[in-house]
Amino acid sequence: MKVIVASKNPVKINSARNGFNQMFPTEAIEIEGISAPSGVSDQPMTNSETLQGAKNRAEFVKKEVPDADFWVGIEGGIEDTSDGMEAFAWVVILSKNQKGQSRTSTFYLPPKVRELVLQGVELGHANDQVFEEHNSKQKGGAVGSLSNGLLGRTEYYEQAVILALIPFVNKKLY
Template identity: 40%
Template structure:
């Protein structure tokens, strides 16, 4: 199985290897900087998902079986402290169909969201908050905020695995039988 990841972020690459390596024992993974076609700090469901799809499709070629695009973005969520949660979306493209998955979401502190809404990227704000340069390419904000109980690799693995569920059960998702015995 040959897979291309539409990002050179080491966390996205490792999460993809970790999940797909359990599904495909003979796995080769490469990385490329694929254009997301969305702002560096996506805000909103549509734009974040489109970024993941664009990364997957823009990195795909016939030399790969699958292309993986991962995009993290802020989504408006009523009743939350700041009005936003961070979710990572994964799109997996095989040249014909795209499957999607999402990670667990978490909320940033209000001062982070305030700066993001003023145009600063989450990663830059969290680097300042934690004093860790390129935190998003290491353990991630989720690790800092969860006190190490979940790191960015684990959070990213969630969205990759969720995007693989239809592919792991193609008889349930892509079979045109009307009466499936589940």
């Protein structure tokens, strides 16, 4: 089974690898990451923009590598609400004739991070400034920093990958 992830980010590649291995435990799975444009802002600021970014990434790599079995787009985003700034990600998985998608759980960002993001700083950079880290978005991300490492970005995305694969392992129902 050949899976193309629409990113070179090791977090996204590993979350896809882990999710596919769990959902298809008897399959030999080859995973490759390819850089793909999201077609949305560097920091998506709404649920719909984040979902669109994941869709765009998956569709881009499907065109670039048409001989794969699955194409995976993962996009992290935020939405400012009356309760605070929510952080989440969307996962979109395409096959030749089917689509699955899922959103991660949501968590709220601290006021200092929110303030930087509203000033135009991308979440990963804002997180690095507040937590004095370097390149956290390719490691534990904001979720890792805020959960004291109990939940890293890879595991956070992995669950959404598994949920987005539901239609592919339950074809008779979808």
